[in-house]
Amino acid sequence: MSVLDTCDVSTQDQPSLLQPLSLRGLKLKNRMTVSPMCQHSAVDGAVQDWHIVHYGKFALGGAGLVLTESTAVRSDSRVGVADLGIWSDDHVPGLKRLSDFAHANNTAFGLQLAHAGRKAFSEPLWEGGRALSIEALDASGLQWRRVGPSAIAASGEWSEPEMLTQSEIEEIREDFVAAAKRADQADVDVIELHFGHGYLLASFLSPLSNQRTDTYGGSLENRMRFAVETAQAVREVWPDDKPLFARLSCLDGAEGSWGMEDTVALALALKAVGVDVIDCSSGGLTEETRRSNVPRGIGFQVPFAEEVRRRAGIMTQAVGIILTPEQANEIVASGKADLVALGRELLRTPYWPAEATRVLSGPEDFSSWPLQHREWLDRRHKVLSRLSESE
Numbered sequence: 001m002s003v004l005d006t007c008d009v010s011t012q013d014q015p016s017l018l019q020p021l022s023l024r025g026l027k028l029k030n031r032m033t034v035s036p037m038c039q040h041s042a043v044d045g046a047v048q049d050w051h052i053v054h055y056g057k058f059a060l061g062g063a064g065l066v067l068t069e070s071t072a073v074r075s076d077s078r079v080g081v082a083d084l085g086i087w088s089d090d091h092v093p094g095l096k097r098l099s100d101f102a103h104a105n106n107t108a109f110g111l112q113l114a115h116a117g118r119k120a121f122s123e124p125l126w127e128g129g130r131a132l133s134i135e136a137l138d139a140s141g142l143q144w145r146r147v148g149p150s151a152i153a154a155s156g157e158w159s160e161p162e163m164l165t166q167s168e169i170e171e172i173r174e175d176f177v178a179a180a181k182r183a184d185q186a187d188v189d190v191i192e193l194h195f196g197h198g199y200l201l202a203s204f205l206s207p208l209s210n211q212r213t214d215t216y217g218g219s220l221e222n223r224m225r226f227a228v229e230t231a232q233a234v235r236e237v238w239p240d241d242k243p244l245f246a247r248l249s250c251l252d253g254a255e256g257s258w259g260m261e262d263t264v265a266l267a268l269a270l271k272a273v274g275v276d277v278i279d280c281s282s283g284g285l286t287e288e289t290r291r292s293n294v295p296r297g298i299g300f301q302v303p304f305a306e307e308v309r310r311r312a313g314i315m316t317q318a319v320g321i322i323l324t325p326e327q328a329n330e331i332v333a334s335g336k337a338d339l340v341a342l343g344r345e346l347l348r349t350p351y352w353p354a355e356a357t358r359v360l361s362g363p364e365d366f367s368s369w370p371l372q373h374r375e376w377l378d379r380r381h382k383v384l385s386r387l388s389e390s391e
Contacts, residue, residue, distance in 0.1 A: 015360040016333035025241025028064035032353040035343035036112045038069045040124035045085020047094025059107040062354030070114040073179040076145040077115040086179045095186035110190030117200025118148035118161035149210035196249035197284030206257045235274035243276040250304035252285035267312035279317040280305040305337040325356035
């Protein structure tokens, strides 16, 4: 049986989106995932009350898996100043509060591990999302550093990064390993390695940002080396019964840079070292954090997930302007992806997964809603039905 045979849902009666999915020793209750979204609300990387409520409402909302925002493996590698971190043992208790609450509500909890590289330290989106200037960073008193495969800035608004030495590459790889160990201590179910959006590992993939002449630059195999070695090192310490995801920018948004052929090659290499799911995103190599030059439309990244799934024989997660239960269900039912991740739509409607379950299962089914809410909603539905009949 191939890895994708376990995802063949066409012969089952339950709507495809609502069917459970087994990933190693983890069984997700459905195919709906909360996509990582930076909140810029941590204090020195630590979980705050905001995160308890923010991620908690998604656990109540019926998703099968909640993924955190980009969580920094080093204090000097954050996307934003106030991002979550996992570079210290002090971060473990707060993250465990999040995973404990998710588990208490029958939801899996995942952590996205990241190093922002040459795109480290930008403003929150509500302040513009721009790169923080060297002057602003120096005045902040923060430990900060922008690094990359080569001394090439992400764009005109970013400062030139320092070129990493091979020993520094090895050190960062070990930072990911240490972060994975802490994630296990926090009872995290899934790790997602952030290899997209122009952050550190993604910047090694592109020949535009990576102009090294050593074993980490030049050929496609060499440019993929850092990502593959990092995934392999994390897999070696991450429990065998826990899944490992990787988020890729299937097209990185720059002409003559990274495309689908490269993505399929990387997906195959990651699969070979134990990655279970490819989270298929796009863009981010050269443009500013707040923009994407990959054309957008309804479900615009779903074809990436479909192609990677078909050609690499690995499970995929689709993301990108997925709006309705019917659209999400069709993605899974047609074999385009195994999981569907939603972000902004869940900010609008945190209970979207529970409502999707109700819509796809039948208008009177509130069984996927939290017990504390279910009876109230059921009684209200009956009252509204009687009122409708009396009109």
